[in-house]
Amino acid sequence: MTKTKEKIKNTIFISSGKGGVGKSTIAANLAVSLAKQGFNTGLLDTDFFGPSMPILFGLDNAYHKIYEEGKKELFIPISKNGVKIMSPGFLIKTKEGETQRIPVVKEAVRQIIQKTAWGNLDYLIIDMPACTGDLAVSIIKKFPKAQAILVTTPQQLSISGSRIAGNMYLKPKINIKILGIIENMSYFIPDNHPKEKHYIFGEGGGMELAREFQIPLLVKIPFSTELGHLNNQGQSVFLSINSTIKLKFRKLAEDINILMIDH
Ligand SMILES: Nc1ncnc2c1ncn2[C@@H]1O[C@H](COP(=O)(O)OP(=O)(O)OP(=O)(O)O)[C@@H](O)[C@H]1O
Numbered sequence: 001m002t003k004t005k006e007k008i009k010n011t012i013f014i015s016s017g018k019g020g021v022g023k024s025t026i027a028a029n030l031a032v033s034l035a036k037q038g039f040n041t042g043l044l045d046t047d048f049f050g051p052s053m054p055i056l057f058g059l060d061n062a063y064h065k066i067y068e069e070g071k072k073e074l075f076i077p078i079s080k081n082g083v084k085i086m087s088p089g090f091l092i093k094t095k096e097g098e099t100q101r102i103p104v105v106k107e108a109v110r111q112i113i114q115k116t117a118w119g120n121l122d123y124l125i126i127d128m129p130a131c132t133g134d135l136a137v138s139i140i141k142k143f144p145k146a147q148a149i150l151v152t153t154p155q156q157l158s159i160s161g162s163r164i165a166g167n168m169y170l171k172p173k174i175n176i177k178i179l180g181i182i183e184n185m186s187y188f189i190p191d192n193h194p195k196e197k198h199y200i201f202g203e204g205g206g207m208e209l210a211r212e213f214q215i216p217l218l219v220k221i222p223f224s225t226e227l228g229h230l231n232n233q234g235q236s237v238f239l240s241i242n243s244t245i246k247l248k249f250r251k252l253a254e255d256i257n258i259l260m261i262d263h
């Protein structure tokens, strides 16, 4: 295992301006979906304040193995559901709940990015912090060829946050292409009334943002109590009995792959 010759073909930031809109859920299930389609896929969790990947993959007691190459130490990602996962949650200090100061976190992120032995990847999916501040920018700078996907719920608070994140990516100094918008929690379908769609958070927000940035609305993911339960149990969406949700993630991976080929 060595970093010297490894190649990452496509890197995608999963981003938003506000917290709790579903970035980690989408990053995790998109990564599994890409892996299921035969792509070598890595997943980088950049959330030092509340890493989600150990929970979303049912790896709460896992720790990264450290591989020593000469004088260098490399982190070996943990594989689950075909995805190579790297998370601060797999590092001992994060688990102990030490107070994290931003400069310390920035340095830890830098180390994680530099020291992870991914091997060759078709896709690296990066679960970004919910902000446009210093920390986000320092991560973005490490992946100048990456592209971004903006996640929003239909609510105006979330849309305005994602608009700010979108404008940050397009700044000349940053200059990251935005691939598209994902609208999460778009509507709710009651189990006992499967033909009904309830737009509990309003309608049209994702499309509004897509029009503004002139990029595609990639998918509308419904609010699904089953998806919430699967998250709690550390299981992927592909174990769902709800085929709509599975198909949404399968098609999302296919569409992203087409967009990346066209790029
Ligand atoms: N489509 C959905 N249906 C039902 N629950 C969802 C859906 N998407 C996400 N959730 C739930 O909403 C909560 C927030 O999701 P998640 O942690 O993925 O958001 P996030 O944007 O990564 O948050 P943060 O900014 O705090 O990192 C979680 O409890 C998750 O299980």
Ligand SMILES: [Mg+2]
Pocket: 023, 024, 025, 047, 052, 127
């Ligand atoms: Mg998250």
